[in-house]
Amino acid sequence: MILRKSCAGLVIMAAFVCTNTSAQQQTEQEPMQWSLKEAKAKIAERFKAADTNHDGKLTREEAKAGMPRVYENFDKIDIRKRGYVTQRQIGAYWSKVSGAQEQKDNPVWN
Secondary structure, three states: OHHHHHHHHHHHHHHHOOOOOOOOOOOOOHHOOOOHHHHHHHHHHHHHHHHHOOOOOEEEEHHHOOOOHHHHOOHHOOOOOOOOEEEEHHHHOOOOOOHHHHHHOOOHHO
């Protein structure tokens, strides 16, 4: 059950992260058809491209330029108010959001 929620969370996260790419950058596959491995790779690729100074952290400005969905939710992701977010924090946030959505959509998991 936990594995299913984690996989669903990553796929949903990948869909959110990749919805802001241009039509030229999108793959032919829809995000919901990606495997867990593919979703992680896409997220890592977008994070790496957005992290312009390569310090493993995204500032608000880096997120705005490279990961607009992360920028929109920056304050929710940066729960410690450090002024940056890591790839792990982004994953935790989207897992939380997708888990809450899954509970809402399918209350059997309660």
